[in-house]
Amino acid sequence: MQYNDLGPYSWREHTVTILFIVMVVLWVTRDFSTSSGWEIIFRKNYVTDGTTAILIGSLPLILPDQNPFQENWKYNPILEWSELSKSFPWGVFMLQGAGFAIADGFKASNLSTTIASFLHFIVGASQTLIIFVVIIVSAIFTEFTSNVACVGILFPVLDSI
Secondary structure, eight states: OHHHHTOSOOHHHHHHHHHHHHHHHHHHHSBOSSSBOGGGGSOTTOOOHHHHHHHHHHGGGTSBSSOTTSTTOOOOBSSOHHHHHHHSOHHHHHHHHHHHHHHHHHHHTTHHHHHHHHGGGGTTOOHHHHHHHHHHHHHHHHHHSOHHHHHHHHHHHHHHO
């Protein structure tokens, strides 16, 4: 059947399988609810699950796709950057990052608090007016920023009102 057409398990498939297992083990053993995991090696709140994902996710760009102990071995990574850059939606990734950066900038500059003080007049108003104002302000914000930034900016503002 189709399984036989796959051929033997290759070096790169072994490597990716091992990387996946290591990633799962690192995720599971980072922090136990009753005792500390391997994260105690680092400063408090220095290592997250994202750290493991970035580390293991970058290794296919470095590790060889063939057994380096074979004769006539030539280095090629498991995943080449040119292949990754063609198939990864970098625009979405950058838009998300920019949205988070804008939202953090609003918080750091206390602009969220300033906006909340301008919108303080709706406290105690009817629900219809509050919904109308939130919709209008959200529509204005989304004209200038991404939806991620809009949520990051408006949630703290609305929470403080």
